[in-house]
Amino acid sequence: MKDQKILDKIIELIDKSDKIAIVTHILPDGDAVGSALSLWKVLTDYGKKCDCLCDSPLSLSLKDVPFNEFFDKKTQETYDLAISVDVSEPTRTGKYRSLFDGNSISIDHHKGRTAFSKVNYVDLRSSTCEIILDIINYAFSQHLTKDVADLLYIGLVTDTGGFAYEYVDQRSHECAIKLLDKGVNGCSLYRKYFLEKPTQEIRMHAEVVSKAIFELSSELAILVFTKEILDKYKCDITQTSSAIGNVMNCQEVKVGISITEIDNRRFKVSIRTKGTVDANAIASEFGGGGHVNASGCRLNGDIGIVIDKLVFAVSKNL
Ligand SMILES: [Mn+2]
Numbered sequence: 001m002k003d004q005k006i007l008d009k010i011i012e013l014i015d016k017s018d019k020i021a022i023v024t025h026i027l028p029d030g031d032a033v034g035s036a037l038s039l040w041k042v043l044t045d046y047g048k049k050c051d052c053l054c055d056s057p058l059s060l061s062l063k064d065v066p067f068n069e070f071f072d073k074k075t076q077e078t079y080d081l082a083i084s085v086d087v088s089e090p091t092r093t094g095k096y097r098s099l100f101d102g103n104s105i106s107i108d109h110h111k112g113r114t115a116f117s118k119v120n121y122v123d124l125r126s127s128t129c130e131i132i133l134d135i136i137n138y139a140f141s142q143h144l145t146k147d148v149a150d151l152l153y154i155g156l157v158t159d160t161g162g163f164a165y166e167y168v169d170q171r172s173h174e175c176a177i178k179l180l181d182k183g184v185n186g187c188s189l190y191r192k193y194f195l196e197k198p199t200q201e202i203r204m205h206a207e208v209v210s211k212a213i214f215e216l217s218s219e220l221a222i223l224v225f226t227k228e229i230l231d232k233y234k235c236d237i238t239q240t241s242s243a244i245g246n247v248m249n250c251q252e253v254k255v256g257i258s259i260t261e262i263d264n265r266r267f268k269v270s271i272r273t274k275g276t277v278d279a280n281a282i283a284s285e286f287g288g289g290g291h292v293n294a295s296g297c298r299l300n301g302d303i304g305i306v307i308d309k310l311v312f313a314v315s316k317n318l
Contacts, residue, residue: 006119006121007139010119011138013103013105013119016080017080017103019079019081020049020080021050021053022040022043022052022085023053023093023096024084024086025086028058029241030062030155030157030158030193030194031086032086032128032155033062033071033154034153035107035131037067037068037071038132039052041143041151042148051070052067052073054072054094055093059238060236060239062193065150065151065193066148066151080103081102082100082103082105083104084106085106085108085128085132086109088110089113090116100116104116105118105121106119106120107131108120108131109124109127109131110289111124111292112284112289124167125171126159126165126167126168126171127159128155129151129152129154129155129156129159129175130156132152133179144182146183146184149178149183150179150189152175153179153180153189154189156176157189157190157194160172163176165294197239198235200235201233201239204229204233204239204240205246208223209247211224213307216311218252218253219253219254219255220255220257221256221257222259223244223247223257226261237260237262241258243258244256244272245272255271255279255314256273258270258272259303259307266300267303267306268296268298270296271295278292278317279291279293280292282313282314282317283296283297285313286299286309
């Protein structure tokens with residue numbers, strides 16, 4: 001438990017509130033959806049009028065998670081309390097930003113995040129789902145059902161790349177044990193939510209990976225998903241992120257960058273690193289951020305110039 005005082009404050013705020021909004025980030029990943037829906041279910045069972053809100057729909061790969069029908073289903077006009085989960089920047093709450101002007105809590109695991117809530121509970125764990133499980137165990141343990149455990153495991157197993165990333169520690173595995181104890185089928189969730197993808201997505205990744213650009217003595221690999229290639233395989237921008245794992249498996253590569261064209265000359269950039277190379281420092285140069293080994297930012301302009309800027313930023317951080 002990181003800080004029991006803040007945790008007690010969070011429980012107190014929840015107890016005092018009747019209508020609670022739980023908000024996660026735009027383009028939600030497994031950790032965002034798992035942490036938001038699990039907390040939504042627990043607080044609903046605890047007797048709160050609770051909504052799980054997100055300014056983006058569920059991606060294809062997450063569309064059938066438990067309680068998906070309650071994702072971004074708004075039932076209240078106003079709220080007494082807003083809780084953000086897995087949100088590192090206020091802009092990532094999208095149209096729900098103003099909910100955080102009032103009583104608010106942020107629960108997150110991103111280093112160097114912007115504090116935008118009244119109470120900020122930040123613990124640099126492997127996933128936000130780990131922190132949510134701690135909170136559930138601390139105050140709501142009777143509501144840790146199998147479905148809630150499934151949601152938390154989905155966040156845990158996807159945000160850790162199947163317990164393979166640098167920041168995975170003993171506590172991550174202890175969380176997994178607690179969830180497996182509830183009857184979670186770890187293998188099937190790992191396969192379904194982390195490994196398996198639509199065939200078209202795998203085919204698109206294969207083409208993009210085969211055209212990877214290697215720079216800086218092959219210590220940097222860059223993947224480029226243009227609008228054209230997304231259209232060719234009928235994929236959307238949520239289906240590019242995992243391809244980077246392929247180039248990270250190259251022995252020489254220390255930094256992998258995946259560039260996705262959102263629309264004309266606007267790019268979403270994902271940065272992955274090995275060991276002590278700081279992805280957060282690279283992303284910060286362009287107003288982005290995240291973790292030491294996984295960060296992101298946005299860049300606009302000509303793709304050649306975007307790549308040049310990124311190569312230069314990486315060269316300073318290798
Ligand atoms: Mn996360």
